[in-house]
Amino acid sequence: MNSLNFILLLVCFTPVSLQNGAEITNLQGDLLNLLEIKEKPSVARSRSQVPKYVMDLYKEQAHTTGFTKFGKSAPRKTIRTFFRDTSVSEDKSRLYFNLSSLKPNEQIEKAELRLFKRRSKLENTHGHFKVTVYRLNRRPVEGNTSWKKKLTTVATKHVKCRRVGGWVVLNVTSAVSFWSSWPSRNFGLWISVKGIGIPTSDFFIATGGRKEPILVIYGDDKDKKQDKSLRPFSEIPNETRHNGEDKHNKGKGKNKQDTSGIMNRRRRSVGDVSCARHKLFVKFRDLNWDKWIIAPRGFSAYYCMGTCPEVIDKYYDPSNHAIIQNLLHHRLNKNIPAACCVPTSLNSMSLMYFELDGSIVLKEYPGMVASTCGCR
Ligand SMILES: *[C@@H]1O[C@H](CO)[C@@H](O)[C@H](O)[C@H]1NC(C)=O
Numbered sequence: 001m002n003s004l005n006f007i008l009l010l011v012c013f014t015p016v017s018l019q020n021g022a023e024i025t026n027l028q029g030d031l032l033n034l035l036e037i038k039e040k041p042s043v044a045r046s047r048s049q050v051p052k053y054v055m056d057l058y059k060e061q062a063h064t065t066g067f068t069k070f071g072k073s074a075p076r077k078t079i080r081t082f083f084r085d086t087s088v089s090e091d092k093s094r095l096y097f098n099l100s101s102l103k104p105n106e107q108i109e110k111a112e113l114r115l116f117k118r119r120s121k122l123e124n125t126h127g128h129f130k131v132t133v134y135r136l137n138r139r140p141v142e143g144n145t146s147w148k149k150k151l152t153t154v155a156t157k158h159v160k161c162r163r164v165g166g167w168v169v170l171n172v173t174s175a176v177s178f179w180s181s182w183p184s185r186n187f188g189l190w191i192s193v194k195g196i197g198i199p200t201s202d203f204f205i206a207t208g209g210r211k212e213p214i215l216v217i218y219g220d221d222k223d224k225k226q227d228k229s230l231r232p233f234s235e236i237p238n239e240t241r242h243n244g245e246d247k248h249n250k251g252k253g254k255n256k257q258d259t260s261g262i263m264n265r266r267r268r269s270v271g272d273v274s275c276a277r278h279k280l281f282v283k284f285r286d287l288n289w290d291k292w293i294i295a296p297r298g299f300s301a302y303y304c305m306g307t308c309p310e311v312i313d314k315y316y317d318p319s320n321h322a323i324i325q326n327l328l329h330h331r332l333n334k335n336i337p338a339a340c341c342v343p344t345s346l347n348s349m350s351l352m353y354f355e356l357d358g359s360i361v362l363k364e365y366p367g368m369v370a371s372t373c374g375c376r
Pocket residue numbers: 088098099100357
């Protein structure tokens with residue numbers, strides 16, 4: 001079963017009001033499963049700490065509704081943002097990022113260390129800084145600086161001295177790729193700065209709030225096991241299957257039948273409503289998820305519902321097979337199922353959320369949203 005069918009089951013057979021505790025719990029569990037999130041994070045970080053850069057990345061690839069701007073062709077990307085672990089090192093020039101939430105099979109396209117350099121306090125700013133990032137090759141021991149002799153250069157950058165603060169971006173792909181292969185050899189990064197024509201002490205890395213140093217990893221999730229990890233329909237608890245009240249269809253005012261089960265609904269023609277796309281919005285706040293899901297604010301689920309006519313015209317974008325099967329149903333034998341109102345094209349959705357360890361994940365989920373409906 002693909003992602004979309006799964007979501008359709010959830011949304012079509014779950015009352016929109018979500019008042020029943022058991023139903024909310026079931027829907028939460030099913031959605032987490034679909035999104036491949038093992039456990040709902042208890043958030044240690046607040047929204048106010050989400051760096052502007054990361055927020056902009058989201059806006060660049062998704063509409064406020066969460067639909068990706070690239071449509072169907074969207075590649076399956078995951079962007080992770082890590083904050084330094086100050087329990088390992090409080091030193092601003094030795095940055096440690098705990099990457100244990102990085103999946104072993106995650107392909108790393110690039111990794112950037114972003115440091116916010118405070119504005120210069122100098123009168124004369126004619127000069128620059130040479131910033132070098134090294135990868136540590138051994139665990140530093142207090143009072144012993146021998147680790148400084150075993151460093152691997154990762155990136156070097158010349159940064160102009162300026163009266164305004166700004167982000168310094170360093171390419172640390174080689175270090176992150178190394179740690180991805182050898183996780184136990186992650187001892188952190190060492191930042192060394194040398195002032196050229198100006199005092200080195202004028203280079204000041206900001207910390208705290210939105211100016212925390214961050215490590216941004218652009219990855220490609222090669223894990224294709226998604227469909228297998230989904231529970232088959234038969235295992236979805238009974239409570240989530242029936243739909244107490246068809247609130248989401250109120251506007252149409254035609255659909256008055258009770259819906260006692262999916263098989264009934266699928267086989268039966270649904271009133272006079274002809275096959276069309278319907279909208280349902282689930283607010284993450286109603287699921288108590290608004291603390292850990294940063295964007296979007298809710299899930300805009302579209303579903304396809306309605307009857308397919310005896311003779312299916314082009315408007316419904318039918319396959320030849322659907323036309324034939326539908327004719328067989330109507331003209332020959334009612335036991336042959338009629339054509340179904342189903343999504344004929346799907347769109348991706350982007351979600352940005354806090355991971356259990358406080359890192360931020362921006363991920364694209366393909367085939368989540370029905371963009372058109374038709375008879376197949
Ligand atoms: C990194 O995080 C994992 C999981 O939270 C934890 O088990 C591990 O001890 C951490 N590593 C370090 C060096 O703190």
